[in-house]
Amino acid sequence: MGRAPCCDKANVKKGPWSPEEDSKLKEYIEKxxxxxxxxxxxxxxxLKRCGKSCRLRWLNYLRPNIKHGExxxxxxxxxxxLFASIGSRWSVIAAQLPGRTDNDIKNYWNTKLRKKxxxxxxxxxxxxxxFPSSHHTxxxxxxxxxxxxxxxxxxxxxxxSFTAFEPISSVQSDLLNNNNTxxxxxxxxxxxxxxxxxxxxxYPVKENFLIFGSEPSCSSSDGSCSQISYGREIKQEDxxxxxxxxxxxxEENHKFMLSYGTNNGGENVNQWTxxxxxxxxxxxxxxxxxxxxxxxxxxxxxxxIDENKTQEKVMHYYYY
DNA sequence: AATAAAGCCAACCGCCGTAAA
DNA sequence: TTTTACGGCGGTTGGCTTTAT
Numbered sequence: 001m002g003r004a005p006c007c008d009k010a011n012v013k014k015g016p017w018s019p020e021e022d023s024k025l026k027e028y029i030e031k032x033x034x035x036x037x038x039x040x041x042x043x044x045x046x047l048k049r050c051g052k053s054c055r056l057r058w059l060n061y062l063r064p065n066i067k068h069g070e071x072x073x074x075x076x077x078x079x080x081x082l083f084a085s086i087g088s089r090w091s092v093i094a095a096q097l098p099g100r101t102d103n104d105i106k107n108y109w110n111t112k113l114r115k116k117x118x119x120x121x122x123x124x125x126x127x128x129x130x131f132p133s134s135h136h137t138x139x140x141x142x143x144x145x146x147x148x149x150x151x152x153x154x155x156x157x158x159x160x161s162f163t164a165f166e167p168i169s170s171v172q173s174d175l176l177n178n179n180n181t182x183x184x185x186x187x188x189x190x191x192x193x194x195x196x197x198x199x200x201x202x203y204p205v206k207e208n209f210l211i212f213g214s215e216p217s218c219s220s221s222d223g224s225c226s227q228i229s230y231g232r233e234i235k236q237e238d239x240x241x242x243x244x245x246x247x248x249x250x251e252e253n254h255k256f257m258l259s260y261g262t263n264n265g266g267e268n269v270n271q272w273t274x275x276x277x278x279x280x281x282x283x284x285x286x287x288x289x290x291x292x293x294x295x296x297x298x299x300x301x302x303x304x305i306d307e308n309k310t311q312e313k314v315m316h317y318y319y320y
Numbered sequence: 321a322a323t324a325a326a327g328c329c330a331a332c333c334g335c336c337g338t339a340a341a
Numbered sequence: 342t343t344t345t346a347c348g349g350c351g352g353t354t355g356g357c358t359t360t361a362t
Contacts, residue, residue, distance in 0.1 A: 088352090
């Protein structure tokens with residue numbers, strides 16, 4: 001049968017940690033490490049806590065190099081950028097902010113940053129961006145971003161997919177000048193301030209397709225590996241409204257593509273089209289494409305490419 | 321000064337994918 | 342192959358603090 005029970009839940013302490021408990025936990029880990037087994041940890045360390053609770057306390061508070069206090073503008077920008085791309089994947093976002101924990105970022109977003117963004121948005125937007133009641137929060141609207149980055153005067157449209165696996169600092173400036181910008185300039189769907197793109201990792205374009213995918217890497221705030229969508233179905237929320245997406249880096253055949261321009265018959269398509277396969281279409285949206293489209297098209301912000309000069313492109317999602 | 325409301329955040333809860341038996 | 346625990350994650354809550362009335 002299965003494993004032995006992890007702990008006696010009736011005899012574990014709950015609630016705030018005392019300084020004594022903190023020092024016990026910290027001293028033990030500094031001497032012996034976690035041992036790779038959090039469930040067994042409390043007994044070894046002499047704590048009357050659930051292993052999960054110990055793990056959380058260590059990761060979110062006692063771990064070395066934890067940063068507390070005010071978030072910088074740069075951190076704000078990174079959080080917003082990633083949230084727009086991948087939604088509420090706090091552990092992934094935290095991996096890009098050294099010293100910050102997913103819990104910290106989540107709290108910061110829910111209590112401050114979201115309000116900040118919404119306050120900016122409400123000045124110029126008829127319909128506030130909705131926030132769902134369950135599952136991952138969908139990415140924030142581009143409108144909100146345009147509000148956040150009022151200073152920008154022009155936009156570069158990314159032609160490579162964003163991946164949260166890569167450290168943000170790894171972006172190469174020459175990516176901003178590659179030939180693929182021509183293709184992207186025709187898209188009215190993807191708009192990214194230069195200030196954001198400079199922090200973004202992209203992948204190469206293959207003909208009319210953006211190929212989404214990435215190499216596996218460590219991204220968890222505690223240094224452990226975590227993968228987005230690994231072994232899971234790709235959901236719309238994984239992609240983000242901008243068409244960015246992350247797929248399982250291990251399974252080559254689970255990439256998906258985003259196409260621009262013409263359909264197979266060579267004709268332009270002037271409306272959003274959902275070409276869904278697999279279970280993707282079964283995922284209900286709190287934030288449907290029409291909403292996104294409306295937000296984008298209603299933008300009066302100069303940061304966006306003039307829609308008259310662009311063609312709306314159909315997005316095809318291939319799940320192969 | 322007292323009270324209520326809002327803000328904040330540490331910690332808990334429950335779910336999911338994986339691993340172990 | 343099935344069952345169950347583990348580890349990790351995101352959502353939510355409860356209580357403390359701060360601000361407004």
